[in-house]
Amino acid sequence: MNKVDKSKKTVSSDGDALTCDSSLVHLEQVRQVQSEIVTTEKAQQMAQFFGAMADPHRLKLLSALVKAELCVCDLAAVVKMSESAVSHQLRLLRNLRLVKHRREGRNVYYSLADAHIANLYREVAEHLDEA
Amino acid sequence: MNKVDKSKKTVSSDGDALTCDSSLVHLEQVRQVQSEIVTTEKAQQMAQFFGAMADPHRLKLLSALVKAELCVCDLAAVVKMSESAVSHQLRLLRNLRLVKHRREGRNVYYSLADAHIANLYREVAEHLDEA
DNA sequence: TATTCATCTGAATAGACATTCAAGCTTAAA
DNA sequence: TTTAAGCTTGAATGTCTATTCAGATGAATA
Numbered sequence: 361m362n363k364v365d366k367s368k369k370t371v372s373s374d375g376d377a378l379t380c381d382s383s384l385v386h387l388e389q390v391r392q393v394q395s396e397i398v399t400t401e402k403a404q405q406m407a408q409f410f411g412a413m414a415d416p417h418r419l420k421l422l423s424a425l426v427k428a429e430l431c432v433c434d435l436a437a438v439v440k441m442s443e444s445a446v447s448h449q450l451r452l453l454r455n456l457r458l459v460k461h462r463r464e465g466r467n468v469y470y471s472l473a474d475a476h477i478a479n480l481y482r483e484v485a486e487h488l489d490e491a
Numbered sequence: 492m493n494k495v496d497k498s499k500k501t502v503s504s505d506g507d508a509l510t511c512d513s514s515l516v517h518l519e520q521v522r523q524v525q526s527e528i529v530t531t532e533k534a535q536q537m538a539q540f541f542g543a544m545a546d547p548h549r550l551k552l553l554s555a556l557v558k559a560e561l562c563v564c565d566l567a568a569v570v571k572m573s574e575s576a577v578s579h580q581l582r583l584l585r586n587l588r589l590v591k592h593r594r595e596g597r598n599v600y601y602s603l604a605d606a607h608i609a610n611l612y613r614e615v616a617e618h619l620d621e622a
Numbered sequence: 623t624a625t626t627c628a629t630c631t632g633a634a635t636a637g638a639c640a641t642t643c644a645a646g647c648t649t650a651a652a
Numbered sequence: 653t654t655t656a657a658g659c660t661t662g663a664a665t666g667t668c669t670a671t672t673c674a675g676a677t678g679a680a681t682a
Contacts, residue, residue: 368677370535385562385628393561394569396619398616399552405545406612407617411545416534419541423529430524431516432659438525445641466649466658467516476618480611487607488536491632516658546670563629576671578630597628597679 431467
């Protein structure tokens with residue numbers, strides 16, 4: 361990842377160097393856009409977040425939690441997965457702060473971390489219904 | 492995937508059967524939620540969409556396209572990837588209708604398919620800035 | 623028409639990820 | 653203080669995914 365080219369053509373005009381495999385069609389525009397796009401760190405952070413939503417099983421879990429706070433074994437029954445698999449997925453969602461949990465006796469109850477998650481979920485669901 | 496359990500405990504009260512590995516804590520609530528969650532097909536569709544956004548390189552490409560319509564070699568320069576890798580990623584984004592393209596001479600120019608994409612992008616970016 | 627540029631494509635390799643299985647921990651009940 | 657329920661965890665396995673590389677296409681230029 362983050363391939364560094366070995367002695368490719370190097371174009372530079374007034375600032376930092378800009379390397380590429382072949383020719384650039386719009387040098388100035390590229391320099392401009394390059395300074396405006398998201399940083400690598402932010403992109404990784406966003407990718408991690410979207411990645412959490414990029415699995416059918418996790419989406420089902422989230423859509424269940426939109427409706428109610430549920431414990432692990434109930435969630436497993438709802439989405440028809442093993443409790444172990446559910447637990448693994450919930451840990452992932454927990455680490456990214458998409459869900460929160462609370463213990464009550466021997467049960468652990470999960471719920472959505474905040475309203476944003478439900479909103480995002482709904483937006484994408486609606487977006488895909490349009491086309 | 493979609494594991495089907497072999498002779499686990501089966502709980503049923505008034506409608507279709509509900510199987511699970513262990514006990515259910517809240518049978519009625521589970522039945523209720525189960526009827527309300529997203530369908531498997533919709534979940535897969537949504538997962539595919541989120542999956543498209545779940546990669547730092549693709550997010551950089553999208554964030555560049557928020558700023559301007561660009562051809563492949565320019566995009567490759569902006570995000571510092573090989574043109575081949577960019578082309579592969581653009582095809583993925585194209586297939587999921589996140590971007591559209593148009594040919595002009597030997598160049599192919601890409602742009603965002605619609606405003607939703609930019610909005611979603613912005614929302615998540617802002618959401619992550621809060622915490 | 624031959625050549626070159628811009629882009630695309632398929633196969634192959636390497637890395638990431640989800641489920642399963644077996645075992646561990648915590649809490650409540652016996 | 654045993655025993656069991658509910659949940660978590662780590663390792664292993666199989667699957668998916670991204671890049672690279674080599675080669676093919678399509679359009680413009682010589």
